[in-house]
Amino acid sequence: MFSKLHYYIRTRLAPYSKILKLIPYDASVLELGCGHGNLIEFVSTSVNHITGVDFDKRKSSYADKKFKSYNNVEIIHDDIVRFLSQANKRNYSVIILSDTLASVPFRYQEETIEKAGALLENGGVVILKIQDVEPKWKFFIVLVIVSFVYKLLRLSISSNQEFFYQSRLYYIKLLEKHGFRITDVIMNRSFSLLPTVIIKGQKQ
Numbered sequence: 001m002f003s004k005l006h007y008y009i010r011t012r013l014a015p016y017s018k019i020l021k022l023i024p025y026d027a028s029v030l031e032l033g034c035g036h037g038n039l040i041e042f043v044s045t046s047v048n049h050i051t052g053v054d055f056d057k058r059k060s061s062y063a064d065k066k067f068k069s070y071n072n073v074e075i076i077h078d079d080i081v082r083f084l085s086q087a088n089k090r091n092y093s094v095i096i097l098s099d100t101l102a103s104v105p106f107r108y109q110e111e112t113i114e115k116a117g118a119l120l121e122n123g124g125v126v127i128l129k130i131q132d133v134e135p136k137w138k139f140f141i142v143l144v145i146v147s148f149v150y151k152l153l154r155l156s157i158s159s160n161q162e163f164f165y166q167s168r169l170y171y172i173k174l175l176e177k178h179g180f181r182i183t184d185v186i187m188n189r190s191f192s193l194l195p196t197v198i199i200k201g202q203k204q
């Protein structure tokens, strides 16, 4: 019951359909920070294969059970920084970080982008979904949601989680610095309450 409600809320609040449109047909996808696997569930029928990684034991076990019968989904319980450091050269065509980078300490964010780039095949893409820190009033709403819904109600929060937000310009520059050409920057409409931004970068 909770899982269906969570999926319903998440698919409405997070623009999964916009992410799906950015994924080429028949892609081999890696989702870093897959949580309960809501995004995986949304895209799994449109991709060739998808691997999800999450360090939260409860969420990754839940996702692992949910996708047991899918032959194109694999769930790995691991920290993404560790996973990226140890992964062999796997040629993913798409790597997605959807609301994950904000949980990665600032000092590891650049390393995450750099190592994700190394796992992509040439011409592969990184898709970032973030909450921008501008405009400030929208970012304030993000902080309120994070503090009250997540921290106070302890809904959907991973243990000891802290948040590290950066601006969309920071991520655009970071991707460019690591050899990505920015092909799409999709921002929420101005009347929307959340400063959600989706950035797609193609490895050159």
Ligand SMILES: C[S@@+](CC[C@H](N)C(=O)[O-])C[C@H]1O[C@@H](n2cnc3c(N)ncnc32)[C@H](O)[C@@H]1O
Binding pocket: 010, 014, 032, 033, 034, 035, 036, 038, 039, 053, 054, 055, 056, 059, 078, 079, 080, 081, 097, 098, 099, 100, 103, 104, 158
């Ligand atoms: C807000 S959820 C997003 C889930 C999913 N990507 C989506 O869009 O529905 C962020 C997830 O990233 C995971 N996460 C954060 N930092 C991580 C890390 N260093 N290693 C692995 N997972 C991480 C959290 O456990 C959480 O499940």
